[in-house]
Amino acid sequence: MKKKTVIITGANSGIGKAAAKKFSSEGHRVIMACRNIEKSKPAQNEIIEASKNDTVELMKLDVSSFESIRAFCSEYRRNNDGLDILIHNAAFFNHGEKVFQFSPDGIELTWATNLFGPFLMTHVLKDLLAQSDDPRILNASTTNIKHFFDPKRNIELDNLHGELKDTKKYNVYKLYGDSKMALSMLTFTLAEEFKPDGIKVNAVMIPNIRQEKESLRKFKMGYYRVIATLQNIIARPPERMADTYYHICTSDEFKDITGKLVNIDNKIMSCTKVPPGKGGFGLIKDLFGSDHYPVYVEDREMIETxxxxxxxxxxxxVQ
Ligand SMILES: NC(=O)c1ccc[n+]([C@@H]2O[C@H](COP(=O)([O-])OP(=O)(O)OC[C@H]3O[C@@H](n4cnc5c(N)ncnc54)[C@H](OP(=O)(O)O)[C@@H]3O)[C@@H](O)[C@H]2O)c1
Structure with missing residues (x-):
């Protein structure tokens, strides 16, 4: 296989780090796009040592900041001729967080990190990707979007800058789920938009994956830390998810696949056959399985919004 250049955001920890190790072990060139260079150095060294591949670079990127994205992309362009794969792995999800936080651009931090940052970065790097002979973008989504099987669940876009911060309770779980659902939906429209350039855009629905101690320490409340620690016992290792990232981004099977939501087993998911508001065995099967996503994902009007x-x-x- 031709050696590729891949950018992975949030590659210093968890799934991103495991993915960086996987790509570099297979001989590809990896750009670890991380917000804290000093903290990420040990991960870079570990990956180089484990993969015996020294084309693993660390570059500073805060995905929540538009200026940082621009600076990252400019520096990347100065030092690189092309780009084959872009993986939007970094995300903001502070369990137990109680207070609204905002990006340097005044956008609620979950939305800035999980949706607008990846959107901007994708567009700023689009022309470089278009020059690759097999360009692929992967968005990290989550099984959390299953909450949208509830017909009352809706993405709320009325508080993106904290317009309602004094009246609306901060709910990190709702914001995370909404932003990841939006990212999943965006996958469809970007796939269409980028077809003429041959850029494939897919999203992967990530189930419960073991979290690092450092990530657990970030949780704001002990209660959530205990739950996540218990979940870690049955969770699959990040390397398992990294293999899925790798397959979607490099395999012949996915060479011409675009605009799809894919599960951890590399299976292309489809919309549930259960209409919104209807229950029964079909719904239970879809809720526990990973073959189907809620009808909401394909809401054309919301996708356009x-x-x-x-x-x-x-x-x-963008310019
Ligand atoms: N683990 C799961 O069970 C699970 C389930 C569903 C979906 N996912 C998704 O999988 C992806 C990876 O998560 P993970 O479990 O591997 O978590 P993780 O170990 O906490 O990794 C998250 C990474 O994102 C980085 N990050 C956060 N905000 C950033 C920003 N503004 N700029 C740059 N980097 C930033 C973090 O950097 P720092 O180290 O500097 O904080 C960290 O490297 C995420 O998109 C997550 O939503 C995970």
Whole structure:
């Protein structure tokens, strides 16, 4: 296989780090896009040592900051001729967080990190990707989007800048789920938009994956830390997910696949056959399985709304 250049955001920990190790072990060139260089150095050294591949670079990127994205992309362009694979792995999800936090651009931090940052970065790097002979983008989504099997669940876009911060309770779980659902939906529209350039865009629905101690320490409340620690016992290792990232981004099977939501077993998911609001065995099967996603994912109007919000939030920074 031709050696590729891959950018992985949040590659200093968990799944991102395991993915960086996987790509570099297979001989590819890896750019670890991380917000804290000093903290990420040991991960870079560990990956180089384990993979015996020294083409593993560390570059500074805060995905929540539009200026940081621009600076990262400019530096990347100065030092690189092309790009084959872009993996939007980094995410904000502070369990137990109680207070609204905002990005340097004044956007609620979950939305800035999980949706608008990846959107902007994708567009700023699009022309480089378009020059690759097999360009692929992968968005890290989550099984959390199954909450949208509830017909009352809706993505709320009315508080992106904290317009309602004094009246609306901060709910990190709702914000995380909404932003990841939006990222999943964006996958469809970007796949369409990028077809003429041959860029494939897919999303992977990540189930419970073991979290690092450092990630658990970030949790704001002990209660959630205990639950996550218990979940870790049955969770699959990050290397398992890294293999899925690798397969979607490099295999012949996915060479012409675009605009799909894929599960951990590399299976292309499809929309549930259970209509919204209907229960029964079908719904239970879909809730516990990983073959189907909720009808909401294919809501054309919402997909367009998400695309438009991404465009307006980032438009000053795209050029
Ligand atoms: N683990 C699971 O069970 C699970 C389930 C569903 C989905 N996922 C998704 O899988 C992906 C990886 O998660 P993980 O479990 O591997 O968690 P993790 O170990 O906590 O990794 C998250 C990474 O994102 C980075 N990050 C966060 N905000 C950033 C920012 N503004 N700029 C740059 N990097 C930033 C973190 O950097 P720092 O180290 O500097 O904080 C860290 O490297 C995420 O998209 C997550 O939503 C995970």
């Amino acid at each position: 998400v695309r438009e919000v991404c465009r307006t939030e980032t438009e000053k920074f």
